[in-house]
Amino acid sequence: MWRYMGRKLGIYAITFVIAVTINWMIPRFMPGDPVRSMLNKASVSDPEAMERMTNYYNEVFGLETPIHQQYFAFWAGLFRGDLGISSMQYPEPVTDIILRAVPFTLGLLLPAIILSWIVGNHFGAFAARNKILDNTVLPVGYILTATPYMWLALLLAWSVGVVGGFLPTSSGYSLALIPAFSWEFIASLITHWFLPFLSMFIVALGGWAIGMRNMIIYELEADYSNYLQALGAPRRLIRRYAFRNAMLPQITGLAVQLGTVIAGALLTEIVFNYPGLGSLILRALNNNDYFVLQGTFLFVIIGVLIANFIIDIIYVLVDPRTRVQMTGGSS
Amino acid sequence: MTLRVKDLKVYYQTLRGDVHALDGVDFELADGEIMGLAGESGCGKSTLGKSLIRLDSRMRHVDGTIELDGEDVPIAKDREMNRFRYHEISLIPQYAMSALNPTRKIGRMINELLQSRGVRPSEVTEELNRRLELVGLDPDVLKRFPIELSGGMKQRVVMVMATLLNPSLLIADEATSALDVSTQRSVVESMVEFRDRGYVKSMIFVTHDISLVYQMADTVMVMYAGRVAEKAPASTIINDPQHPYTKMLIGALPEVGATTDEARLEGIPGTPPGLLHPPTGCRFKARCPIASEECSETPPLVEIEPGHWAACWKTGR
Ligand SMILES: Nc1ncnc2c1ncn2[C@@H]1O[C@H](COP(=O)(O)OP(=O)(O)OP(=O)(O)O)[C@@H](O)[C@H]1O
Numbered sequence: 037m038w039r040y041m042g043r044k045l046g047i048y049a050i051t052f053v054i055a056v057t058i059n060w061m062i063p064r065f066m067p068g069d070p071v072r073s074m075l076n077k078a079s080v081s082d083p084e085a086m087e088r089m090t091n092y093y094n095e096v097f098g099l100e101t102p103i104h105q106q107y108f109a110f111w112a113g114l115f116r117g118d119l120g121i122s123s124m125q126y127p128e129p130v131t132d133i134i135l136r137a138v139p140f141t142l143g144l145l146l147p148a149i150i151l152s153w154i155v156g157n158h159f160g161a162f163a164a165r166n167k168i169l170d171n172t173v174l175p176v177g178y179i180l181t182a183t184p185y186m187w188l189a190l191l192l193a194w195s196v197g198v199v200g201g202f203l204p205t206s207s208g209y210s211l212a213l214i215p216a217f218s219w220e221f222i223a224s225l226i227t228h229w230f231l232p233f234l235s236m237f238i239v240a241l242g243g244w245a246i247g248m249r250n251m252i253i254y255e256l257e258a259d260y261s262n263y264l265q266a267l268g269a270p271r272r273l274i275r276r277y278a279f280r281n282a283m284l285p286q287i288t289g290l291a292v293q294l295g296t297v298i299a300g301a302l303l304t305e306i307v308f309n310y311p312g313l314g315s316l317i318l319r320a321l322n323n324n325d326y327f328v329l330q331g332t333f334l335f336v337i338i339g340v341l342i343a344n345f346i347i348d349i350i351y352v353l354v355d356p357r358t359r360v361q362m363t364g365g366s367s
Numbered sequence: 368m369t370l371r372v373k374d375l376k377v378y379y380q381t382l383r384g385d386v387h388a389l390d391g392v393d394f395e396l397a398d399g400e401i402m403g404l405a406g407e408s409g410c411g412k413s414t415l416g417k418s419l420i421r422l423d424s425r426m427r428h429v430d431g432t433i434e435l436d437g438e439d440v441p442i443a444k445d446r447e448m449n450r451f452r453y454h455e456i457s458l459i460p461q462y463a464m465s466a467l468n469p470t471r472k473i474g475r476m477i478n479e480l481l482q483s484r485g486v487r488p489s490e491v492t493e494e495l496n497r498r499l500e501l502v503g504l505d506p507d508v509l510k511r512f513p514i515e516l517s518g519g520m521k522q523r524v525v526m527v528m529a530t531l532l533n534p535s536l537l538i539a540d541e542a543t544s545a546l547d548v549s550t551q552r553s554v555v556e557s558m559v560e561f562r563d564r565g566y567v568k569s570m571i572f573v574t575h576d577i578s579l580v581y582q583m584a585d586t587v588m589v590m591y592a593g594r595v596a597e598k599a600p601a602s603t604i605i606n607d608p609q610h611p612y613t614k615m616l617i618g619a620l621p622e623v624g625a626t627t628d629e630a631r632l633e634g635i636p637g638t639p640p641g642l643l644h645p646p647t648g649c650r651f652k653a654r655c656p657i658a659s660e661e662c663s664e665t666p667p668l669v670e671i672e673p674g675h676w677a678a679c680w681k682t683g684r
């Protein structure tokens with residue numbers, strides 16, 4: 037068990053190092069002068085501030101220091117939580133900017149992933165036992181999974197938000213309000229959250245429902261189901277077993293889907309102008325703010341790795357087969 | 368008389384029509400009898416086994432009756448049939464290796480099954496442990512997952528589980544086919560032991576392997592293309608078979624005790640008829656060396672001597 041975890045952690049660590057290295061390389065080996073292009077976009081009028089910025093970035097991109105020293109300095113900064121200073125919001129540290137965006141992205145992602153997974157699985161399991169439902173869930177599910185994220189998000193924003201006018205379609209909260217722990221502000225957060233959440237939830241739902249339906253049907257035809265039926269076990273028991281066993285591949289599916297889901301979340305944020313990491317990436321791109329870009333990617337990578345690790349652990353806890361293989365247990 | 372099967376017809380419904388997998392099967396099984404069921408692949412052995420406990424969705428009961436301990440077994444009525452399942456009629460399936468839920472500990476799964484069948488697990492725990500020990504398993508296997516057991520161990524667990532409620536009839540469908548020879552032998556010995564101790568009253572043991580049948584079975588029934596060809600005490604079937612098909616089947620044995628299925632199955636020239644449109648008259652006539660005109664009529668299954676039935680026009684001694 038621990039050896040398995042150790043090995044997994046090792047793999048994650050290597051992935052992390054490689055990702056950070058690539059991340060570090062991109063602005064440095066891009067054609068052109070990164071400092072110049074960053075500063076061009078930064079709209080600073082005060083020449084003194086401009087001077088300070090130029091010095092700072094020249095130092096960080098340290099054209100005089102050898103490249104490996106730059107690399108180690110980058111890592112050292114990373115461990116101090118120092119990701120540099122933003123050019124578009126000079127002189128704010130990148131870490132602060134990102135930490136402000138992260139709760140919005142997580143607030144969107146986690147409920148969308150978890151709820152769509154749970155609801156989709158139950159829905160699919162339910163559909164598997166009901167002909168009429170099955171005939172409706174399946175086509176609807178296929179349509180939903182085939183729907184591009186952007187398109188559904190735009191459709192929702194347009195129909196519910198713009199035409200219907202029920203819910204706001206832009207930003208994370210009403211800009212007329214000052215962030216505070218008040219009912220008014222929280223209500224504003226929720227109404228702004230709802231549409232982006234819904235679009236992600238709906239797109240993900242169909243896939244889980246279809247997957248679960250197919251898995252359940254497969255499990256209900258498995259030998260152990262057949263045998264229990266032959267011994268007269270009630271359908272309730274057989275379904276319970278089938279549901280649990282069908283869940284396991286769905287957990288792996290979650291890990292596999294994670295990248296897609298996160299990409300979808302970033303897109304959704306852009307459509308709804310939601311102040312999370314997705315919008316931040318877009319803004320940083322427009323402003324050539326390499327530090328923010330670097331930092332955001334780093335956060336996304338860390339997030340994906342952590343999520344994968346959690347799913348790994350859950351899988352090990354629920355599937356005895358992996359547990360057995362890990363302890364090398366046999367007779 | 369434990370089991371009496373009369374003129375049983377069970378068809379598979381397929382897109383191309385009905386497959387006459389059982390087309391008038393007659394036999395009786397006495398208390399304490401272990402009957403080996405033999406015949407070429409596709410002759411309907413598994414179908415017969417399934418018909419006695421649970422028809423799957425494609426199987427249709429067309430005709431015939433089954434009687435167990437004097438009671439009618441309502442095979443076509445899935446719900447009424449449930450009363451018999453596990454309590455009276457039990458099964459060791461052909462797929463015993465995968466018959467256990469892979470994600471439940473064995474003990475827990477057995478308990479859940481018992482509960483769902485109205486038996487309090489605590490009432491049989493002691494017996495369960497005793498029987499596991501009897502087949503050479505440590506009761507600790509109950510705390511393990513199926514994947515942690517070898518094939519032979521799983522086979523024995525399934526055997527103990529299937530017979531825990533002392534059923535009147537046990538159907539073992541190729542229960543030993545996936546095992547190596549020595550494991551086969553010990554499983555077979557355990558089965559006989561279970562019968563001797565009265566854990567099961569009688570048993571139908573489906574197999575390709577006639578030499579194995581000879582070791583354990585009291586009687587052997589040979590099927591051909593959905594019908595009974597011959598049924599007799601095991602020694603009679605091996606040493607003095609009457610039906611031409613049985614003779615060829617036994618004659619094709621390379622030597623008693625050999626274990627490869629292929630050797631003996633290749634021994635009979637020709638192939639069995641398709642059961643989608645079975646031939647009229649004796650189903651063996653296309654391959655029978657002594658077929659004659661009368662064979663275009665279906666030969667009845669008659670008792671040619673006490674305890675020895677055969678369905679052939681030429682065996683009426
Ligand atoms: N689900 C099914 N649908 C249609 N035909 C079937 C089905 N299952 C079995 N059959 C047919 O029924 C006949 C009897 O099959 P059965 O499985 O009883 O044979 P068997 O004697 O057990 O063979 P084996 O020794 O290979 O296990 C075969 O001709 C087979 O093709």
Ligand code: SF4
Binds near residue numbers: 611612653681
């Ligand atoms: S009835 Fe005729 S064809 Fe059939 S086995 Fe006997 S002799 Fe052969």
Ligand SMILES: [Mg+2]
Binds near residue numbers: 413414461
């Ligand atoms: Mg079979």
